[in-house]
Amino acid sequence: MTFSILAAAKTAAPKTAPRPATDPLADLRYWWDASVAWINSHWLQIGIAIGAGLAIYFILSMIRRFALKRAQSAPGEFTLTDIVGRVIHKTKSVVLAIVAIRAVAGYAQPPAVIMQLIQTIFTIAVVLQVAIWVREIILGLIQRRASDGHNETLVNAMGIIRLLISVALFAIATIVILDNMGVNVTGLVAGLGIGGIAIGLAAQGIFSDLFAALSIIFDRPFRNGETIKWDTTTATVERVGLKSTRLRSINGELLIVSNTNLLSKEISNFAHLHRRRITFAIGVIYQTTPAMLRDLPALLEEQVKASGHEFIRSSFVTFGPSSLDFELLFDVYSEDYQVVTAARTDVAIRLFEAMAAAGYEFAYPTQTTFTSAPDGTMIMPYPESPEPKARTAKAAKPA
Structure with missing residues (x-):
């Protein structure tokens, strides 16, 4: 962070002796001398940077505290406000401090090695913090989508889901950190990809x-x-x-x-059915008169409406092997299956009573056998009684 008011107070860092490149003790002495020289020549900027950093840290802490308080006071669980509160709660104070240091580090003009160290720590902290934020957002949205925080399966699954999401996010975060530090991550990415494919194939059934x-x-x-x-x-x-x-x-x-x-x-x-459709197949005998057949749909409709249910249709269907088949459809508006079965029984009894009173006969499977003579003419399937022949012979005798 740059403060224009105090820009005139900046002075150039003093030149230090060339750094020895062989002896570790000489390296340590070199960095010590450079740091002492930097503090001696930039003490004012360092003091201002420390004060500004503390102010920034205090402001960020107050913002986090205020936002967290507002989020926690909002009603409801697994709402968007609740998810925001969880994300804010996961914001670490160490990260806020590192952000404040990085914001003012440029003003103090530290040596390159210190600036590089601050930049590295800042990158690691921010990337890890973003990974934590993303994890909490994903987990919160998952629980919000499930809309039942006490779902037993979801509670059991959250441990595995959290593990899988954490592994994936922190693997990505590690790659980002290493890439920012100048490490070639191509081989690492390829290895992770191959390993993920192998694990996926090995546990295909479980993951499915x-x-x-x-x-x-x-x-x-x-x-x-x-x-x-x-x-x-x-x-x-x-x-x-x-x-x-x-x-x-x-x-x-x-x-x-x-x-x-x-x-x-x-x-x-079958849950949450506001209505259930019931179908009756009704068969009457072939001896039913055409007039009675025409009146039957109206009779069926009348009985359904009398029972208090919604009539859909009633019509002739087909000529069956042993019956003339009609179809009746009506709806019962209830989610309780016991009510539906009671309604079906009530309508069936009403139909039976009304049809019996009107002279309808229900058909049932019957079979008639016809016998033919060797020449193909139809004959009776049983021998005729000899009594009629005796009467005929008696009548033929003369008086």
Whole structure:
């Protein structure tokens, strides 16, 4: 930081003797002499820089304290304000001090070796602090997206997620620091890339199930306690784990399905259904008159509306093998499956009573057998009674 008011107070650093390059003791003596000469010739600038640095550190500390207090006083958990508070809380006082020193170091005109040392420490501190900030932001956004800080799976996964994010960020931070120090990091980057690929291939199944678990947490296709249909299985979700999900089937069995396999097939979630559609297939006998067939859809609609549910449609479907088939569809507006089953039973009984009172007969599978003679003519499937023949012969006798 440059202070224009005191620019006139600056003086050139005194020239020192050429640095010996062989003896370590001579090197130490050289740096000592250079530092003493710098302090003697720039004591005013050094004092002003120290005061300005303390002022900067105090201001930065006050800003951090004020911002942290405002963030912590905001209501809600895992909100954007809460995430900002966590980031501010992770700001180290040592980093603020190093920033203040770096801000005023140029004004004091230190020797090149001291300036280089300050610059190196400043780079390391800032890069590591930025890595910590980014980690807290990512973790906060993950928990915010999950919208349930007490999710058991998320709590179990956060340790692994924090480890993976920390390793990735601090590896990048190390590369940045080494690159700023003039180290050739090409080989290091290549080695990390190859190592990451090897680890990924070796733990492919584990990472696949882990990311599937995170997908379930963030996308929320279902939650604990909800009933779902997976493939051909209807079950209730008991717990979502890092590797597998536990389902309790309607028959009572405990199903343990890997998260990757679970998400690879279609899932039907029966929770939060505001309405459920019920379908009835109704078959009447072929002896039903055409007039009764025309009246049947209206009768079905009347009974559905009388039960208080929403009628969708009722129509003739097809000529069945043993029946004339009709279809009835109606909706029940309830999330409680017990209410839905009770409504289905009520409508079915109403339909049975109304159709029986109107003279309709329900069809059931029947079969008729016809017998033919060797010449192909139809004959009775049973022998005729001999009684009619006896009457005919008696009637033919003369009186």
